[in-house]
Amino acid sequence: MTTAEADSLVVEGVNVTERVAEIEAQGYTLIPDFIQADEIARIRHAFDTEVQITEMRAIGTDTGKTLRAHNLLAKTRAVDYLFLDPRIRALIEGVLGSRVQINVTTLFNILPGETKQFLHQDDGLWPIKRPHPHFVCNALIALDDFDVENGATHIVPYSHSWHDRPVDQSVETLQVTMSAGTMLMWEGGLWHGGGANTSPDRERLGFFMSHNVAYLRPQEIQLLSVPRNVAVQLPKMLQRLLGYHQFGLGVDGRDPIDVLKDGNVINPSAQVAWWRD
Numbered sequence: 001m002t003t004a005e006a007d008s009l010v011v012e013g014v015n016v017t018e019r020v021a022e023i024e025a026q027g028y029t030l031i032p033d034f035i036q037a038d039e040i041a042r043i044r045h046a047f048d049t050e051v052q053i054t055e056m057r058a059i060g061t062d063t064g065k066t067l068r069a070h071n072l073l074a075k076t077r078a079v080d081y082l083f084l085d086p087r088i089r090a091l092i093e094g095v096l097g098s099r100v101q102i103n104v105t106t107l108f109n110i111l112p113g114e115t116k117q118f119l120h121q122d123d124g125l126w127p128i129k130r131p132h133p134h135f136v137c138n139a140l141i142a143l144d145d146f147d148v149e150n151g152a153t154h155i156v157p158y159s160h161s162w163h164d165r166p167v168d169q170s171v172e173t174l175q176v177t178m179s180a181g182t183m184l185m186w187e188g189g190l191w192h193g194g195g196a197n198t199s200p201d202r203e204r205l206g207f208f209m210s211h212n213v214a215y216l217r218p219q220e221i222q223l224l225s226v227p228r229n230v231a232v233q234l235p236k237m238l239q240r241l242l243g244y245h246q247f248g249l250g251v252d253g254r255d256p257i258d259v260l261k262d263g264n265v266i267n268p269s270a271q272v273a274w275w276r277d
C-alpha cells in the first residue's frame with residue numbers, strides 16, 4: 001500500500017479522498033454500480049406507485065416531455081437510505097464540510113422527444129459572487145441506462161472553476177453515459193444539462209439528490225415540504241439533514257428536534273418577570 005492509499009478515506013469500497021479530489025479538480029466524479037439491480041427495482045416501484053408527477057417543464061425546454069417529481073422525502077420512504085448512505089455522507093462532507101442539509105430531491109424521467117436542456121449551474125440561484133467556497137453538491141443516480149440516444153446528462157468538465165465567464169451554450173460538452181446504478185456527482189458550479197432523448201421508445205429515469213451547506217436556505221424548503229407528522233418519524237440523522245439542525249439559538253434555546261417532537265415553541269419555564277419578584 002502506498003502512503004497516499006494509506007492516508008485515503010475509504011468508505012464501503014469508495015475511495016472518498018480520491019473522489020472528492022476529482023470533484024474538486026474536474027467538477028465531477030462518476031461511480032459505477034453505486035446501487036444494485038434490486039435497489040433500482042425497489043426505487044422504481046416506489047416512484048411508480050407512491051410519487052405523483054409534478055407538472056413542471058424541464059429548464060430550457062418547452063416540450064413537457066420530462067416528467068419530474070419533487071419533494072420525494074414527503075412522498076416515499078424508498079430513498080431515505082440513500083441520504084443516510086455512509087458513502088454519500090462522506091462524499092458530501094468531503095466537498096461541502098460537515099454542516100450540510102438536503103437542498104432538493106427529484107426524479108427526472110426524460111421521455112422520447114425531449115430536447116436538450118440549457119446548460120446551467122445549480123448554485124446559480126444564490127447571488128454569491130464567484131469564486132466562492134463550494135456550497136452545493138449534487139448527485140444523479142441512473143435508474144435506466146443513460147446513453148447518447150436517450151438523453152445522458154451533458155457536462156462541461158472543469159467549468160465549475162471558470163469564474164471569469166457566464167455559462168456558454170456553445171461550448172463542447174461531454175455526454176455522460178451511465179449504466180443503471182451509476183452515480184454522477186458534481187460540484188454545484190459545474191455547467192450541465194439533461195440531454196435530448198432521440199430514442200424511439202426509451203425513457204431515461206434518474207434520481208437526483210442535492211445538498212447544500214446548512215447556513216444557506218435550501219432551494220426546496222425541506223422544513224415545510226416534508227410535513228411534520230412525517231418528519232417526526234424519520235431517523236434523527238435524516239431530520240438533521242432536513243434542516244432540524246442546531247444553528248445558533250435553536251428554537252427558544254432548544255434543539256429543533258425536541259421541538260419537532262413536542263411542538264412546543266414556547267419555553268415552558270419562561271417567566272418574563274421572575275427577577276422582579
Ligand SMILES: O=C(O)CCC(=O)C(=O)O
Nearest residue numbers: 059108152153193194195
Ligand atoms: O436530467 C439531467 O440529466 C439533468 C437535469 C438537470 O440538471 C435539471 O433539470 O436541472
